[in-house]
Amino acid sequence: MQLKVFRNDIIDGLQKSSAIIPAKTGAAFLRTIWLEAAQGVLRILSTDSSLEFTGQYAAKVTEEGLCGVQGKNFFELVRKLPPGEIGLTLDAASGNLLIKQGSRRYKLPVSDRNWFQSFAPFPDEAAVTWSGDFLQELLDRVAYCISDEDTMEAMACMYLRPAGEARVEVCGLNGHQFSLVGFLNDDIHALLPAEGILIQKKYVAELKRWLTADEIELAISQKRLFFRSQQKDPADETATPKIETFSLPLSYYQYPDYNTFVSKLKTDDVSTLTIDRLELVDALERVAIFNTDNNRCAYFLFEGPSELSLRSQGQEAGEASETLECAFAGSLDKVAFPTKDIIDILGHFGSAKVTLTLTGAEGPCGITGEEDADSLVIIMPMKIVEETYYSEEDIA
Numbered sequence: 001m002q003l004k005v006f007r008n009d010i011i012d013g014l015q016k017s018s019a020i021i022p023a024k025t026g027a028a029f030l031r032t033i034w035l036e037a038a039q040g041v042l043r044i045l046s047t048d049s050s051l052e053f054t055g056q057y058a059a060k061v062t063e064e065g066l067c068g069v070q071g072k073n074f075f076e077l078v079r080k081l082p083p084g085e086i087g088l089t090l091d092a093a094s095g096n097l098l099i100k101q102g103s104r105r106y107k108l109p110v111s112d113r114n115w116f117q118s119f120a121p122f123p124d125e126a127a128v129t130w131s132g133d134f135l136q137e138l139l140d141r142v143a144y145c146i147s148d149e150d151t152m153e154a155m156a157c158m159y160l161r162p163a164g165e166a167r168v169e170v171c172g173l174n175g176h177q178f179s180l181v182g183f184l185n186d187d188i189h190a191l192l193p194a195e196g197i198l199i200q201k202k203y204v205a206e207l208k209r210w211l212t213a214d215e216i217e218l219a220i221s222q223k224r225l226f227f228r229s230q231q232k233d234p235a236d237e238t239a240t241p242k243i244e245t246f247s248l249p250l251s252y253y254q255y256p257d258y259n260t261f262v263s264k265l266k267t268d269d270v271s272t273l274t275i276d277r278l279e280l281v282d283a284l285e286r287v288a289i290f291n292t293d294n295n296r297c298a299y300f301l302f303e304g305p306s307e308l309s310l311r312s313q314g315q316e317a318g319e320a321s322e323t324l325e326c327a328f329a330g331s332l333d334k335v336a337f338p339t340k341d342i343i344d345i346l347g348h349f350g351s352a353k354v355t356l357t358l359t360g361a362e363g364p365c366g367i368t369g370e371e372d373a374d375s376l377v378i379i380m381p382m383k384i385v386e387e388t389y390y391s392e393e394d395i396a
Helices: 007-019 071-080 132-145 150-156 186-191 201-210 259-266 277-288 339-347
Strands: 002-006 032-038 041-047 052-058 060-063 065-070 085-091 096-101 104-109 128-131 157-162 167-173 177-184 197-200 215-220 224-231 242-249 271-276 297-304 307-314 318-325 327-329 334-338 353-358 365-369 375-379 382-385 388-392
Touching: 002 007, 007 032, 007 041, 007 052, 007 071, 007 201, 007 242, 032 060, 032 071, 065 071, 065 104, 071 104, 128 132, 128 186, 132 157, 132 167, 132 177, 132 201, 132 215, 150 157, 150 197, 157 201, 167 186, 186 215, 197 201, 201 242, 259 375, 271 277, 271 297, 271 318, 277 297, 277 307, 277 318, 277 339, 277 353, 297 339, 334 339, 334 382, 339 375
Parallel strands: none
Antiparallel strands: 002 060, 002 085, 032 041, 032 065, 041 052, 052 242, 085 096, 096 104, 128 215, 157 167, 157 197, 167 177, 177 375, 215 224, 224 242, 271 327, 271 353, 297 307, 297 334, 307 318, 353 365, 365 375, 382 388
């Protein structure tokens, strides 16, 4: 293998490739970045045995071939090199990869060629184009509500499913919070299987790091979900485009039927609170100062149709009380929410005003905003016993 490639053309791909491989633990073959020179391109490949990354970059290939190197070391070396052309040569005699840039010379030992296993091919025939920027927004609105516990099975996953004509729903659930975002897209609706797909939260985090605002291609095989981006040089349309593919395994758990608790928000006996979002966040952040580990909630006391009283109760930290203007309708007297959780939820909305639909002091509370189209977050209140809050209720 012998080729030349520009450092700045491959550095982003090396960073993404290096990010998914284990740093020091795990089998040595999983710590390998594979370099493949063929047909005028350099392909960079890496895997942690679940995630797979492949990047294709323009190169001057003199001799085709494949070799693997210790991924973190190779990335760190290239990262610290200045911009410019880099020569890569596989020296069969010494078993080293020779790296050259100007007067700089480096040698890296190569991995056993038998360690290489073929990566899952991108299913071109089933691909659809989607907005990377829009997908990034969806992940931001949903991922924080997904459970961090892998033992929670489906609740440790993001759920995408087709729902109704051209409508797609994306969900995250952790037992006491639920986020649902819907959108219309004929192509994505047709691509998804009727039962939907599940993506583990740990893979969602990796996907967020990989995504850009550019358009992506999305495809689904029987076991994997694929994303592919393609960037062309605007100054040279004939140049080889940079192509990067990221794929992850799908999970096959049974997702909870969230319609059972979403439907509770549509009953006749609900109470509604509409309030300025930023004013509420500011007040809650001050109230949170008075929370303790034993008293970590904020009281919402409904004093009338236009007045909300926020209070915190903590013997060690003191007490806080604030009154805010609002529009309230219903019979509910008071409810309690974990202060930090509701601040976090409100931070994922962009609307000037939000509406809380309250089904009771211990029932699901839905949060919506006029400027956050087709977005719903549900949070469970805390039980109130003798003016003390404790134990979150599950909504699953």
